[in-house]
Amino acid sequence: MTKDNVGQLQLKWAFAFPNATRSRAQPVVTPEVVFTGSQDGTIYALDSDNGCPLWTFNADGEVRGSLFVDTDDEGVPETILFGDFTAHAYAVNAQTGELLWKTKVHDHEAAIVTGSVIAHEDTLIVPxxxxxxxxxxxxxxxxxxFRGALVALSISTGEELWRTHTTDRPRPTILSSAGTQQYGPSGAPIWASPTIDAERNLVYAGTGENYSSPANEYSDAVLAMDLDSGELIWSAQLTRDDAWNGACSRNAPNCPEEDGPDYDIGTSPILTQDENGRDIIMVGQKSGMVYALNPDNGGLIWEQRAGSGGTMGGIHYGMSANAEKLFVGVSDLPTNNPYNVGPSHPGIHAFRPSTGDILWRRDLSNQCEESRFLCWHGISAAVSSTDELVFAGGLDGILRAFDADNGDILWETTTLQDFGAPNGIEARGGAIEAxxxxxxxxxxYVTSGYDKWNEAPGNVLLVYSLNGE
Structure with missing residues (x-):
């Protein structure tokens, strides 16, 4: 696919998830099978030619993250690995859907797995x-x-190998103004996929804000841990003193004294080389800031602002990069966050990885017939790129292909519509989120539909190909 023929993209097939109002588990594509999770916890193996189900497996809770496909020596899918909303990790036979093992990875009643699991050799890393x-x-x-953690499991057995928390164990602190006991430190969740650095034998993860006081040094930070032991090797905090929870939006008693900006790191750290061959880690934050770090020690190489920031981003989910450019989607939802800085720039930005210089910016405009919140045109979901193209889905349901050299829009289609699906389920797209x-x-391949925060619900996985072939 090139910039010359991307305009020929047409819908090849659509798959409708039953009993769903959101669709945010990124599929994994193999030559013959597409594997994906769903809102009701069903794992699907779909025929890559037509989207027809080959087998299904029922997890205990919603599967939001992408699946990890472990292959045999011939590259044939062998094991499907993933986590769910009940804080379980699973291994499933990729050919049959048979359960191989299931492990509870956190005992807190509110613990969940939202980020994609990632594997290295016989180790599975669960955020x-x-x-x-x-x-x-x-x-x-x-x-x-609750306190965030990375947990390492044996792929072979599901046995826990190590666990590293992002805060000390919470202890009683004060009573709230309503007389309710408070605990801290807490939070610093890891809700995006970690990144493996096999050369340095490290795993990198970004964290969110603390939930209660006191805020600690590992919230809103990039952490580097030893792959074999989980030992913390270095940390780089991007925003200090960020303790926040849902009570702060309502001025309720449980809001911590910091009442921070809620500037989680929701993007997976990108480990790559810049155009000079230097290894760097790049990470985006809900603050609207992009950072480049030294993978050896977490030292700051550069920082650059892409958007004004906000509770919903800023930079909400993943970025994409090659040696010459970093591509960043910016949401900049108007959430009245008092910590936001400067004008909003919902759209796509391209940066030079070696310096952080802005190469181009493509601000998007509202193409929705309505002006409601669900029509916001920012890019919250992760973006993907090739050498010539950048693909991004908007909160307004529009999927676009941009010219990687200058940001020109080369192709677009709306997913906020009804579709025909081979499984006979009513199919409709909505917001493209996460x-x-x-x-x-x-x-x-793109999923469409998200039913939170007044966004447009939907239940589809869509596949586009050149001329629909």
């Missing part, structure tokens, strides 16, 4: 987040006792 940030809005809730499009062998 841990939670819903406690929302539960804390209740006046009678004793906030907060997981973005992926490009494999001349085809573009």
């Amino acid at each position: 841990l987040s939670s819903l406690e940030v929302i539960l804390a809005s209740r006046t009678d809730y004793q906030c907060c006792t 997981d973005g499009p992926i490009v494999v062998n001349g085809k573009v």
Whole structure:
């Protein structure tokens, strides 16, 4: 697929998820099978030619992250690995859907897995987040006792190998103004996929804000841990003193004294080389800032602003890069966050990896017939790129292909519509949120539909190919 023929993209097939109002598990594509999770916890193996189900497996909870496909020595899919909303990790036979093992990875009642798991050799790395940030809005809730973590499991057995938390164990601190016991430190969840650095034997992860006081040094930070032991090797905090939970949006008693900006790191750290051959880590933040770090020690190489920031981003989910350019989607949703800086720039930005210089910026405009919140045109979902093209899906449901050299829009289509699906389920697209499009062998795969924060619900996985072939 090139900039010359991308305009020929047409819908090849659509798959409708039953009993779903959101679709945000990025698919994994192999030559013959597309594997994906869903809102009701069903794992699907779909025929890559037509989207017809080959087998299904039912997890205990919603599967939001992408699946990891472990292959045999011949490259044939062998094991499907993933986590769910009940904080379980699973291994499933890729050929049959048979359960191989299931492991509970966190015992907190609100713990969840939202980020994609990642594997290296026989080690599976699972990021841990939670819903406690929302539960804390209740006046009678004793906030907060969850703490983020990376957990390493054996791919062969599901046995835990190591665990590293992002805060010390929470302890009683003060009573809230409503007389409810408070605990801290807490939070610093890891809700994006970690990144493996096999050369340095490290795994990198970005964290979110603390849920309660005191804020610690590992929130809103990039952490580097030893792959064999989980030992923390270095940390780079991008925003200090960020303690926040859902109570702060309502001026409720459980809001911590910091009342921070809620500037999580929701993007997976990108480990790459710049155009000079130097290894760098690049990471985006809900603050609207992009950072380049030294992978040896976490030292800052450069920082650059892409958007004004906000509770929903700023830079919400993933970025994409090659040696010459870093591509960043900016949401800049108007959430009245008092910490936001400067004008909003919803759209796509391209930076030079070696210096952080802005190469181009493509601000997007509202093409929705309505002006409601669900029509916001920013890019919250992760973006994907090839040498010539950048693909991004908007909160308004529009999927676009941009020229990687200058940001010109070369192709676009709306997913906010009804589709025909081979499984006979009513199919409709909506907002494109969290997981973005992926490009494999001349085809573009994207999920559409998200029912939170007044965005447009939907339940489809869409596949586009040149001339629909």
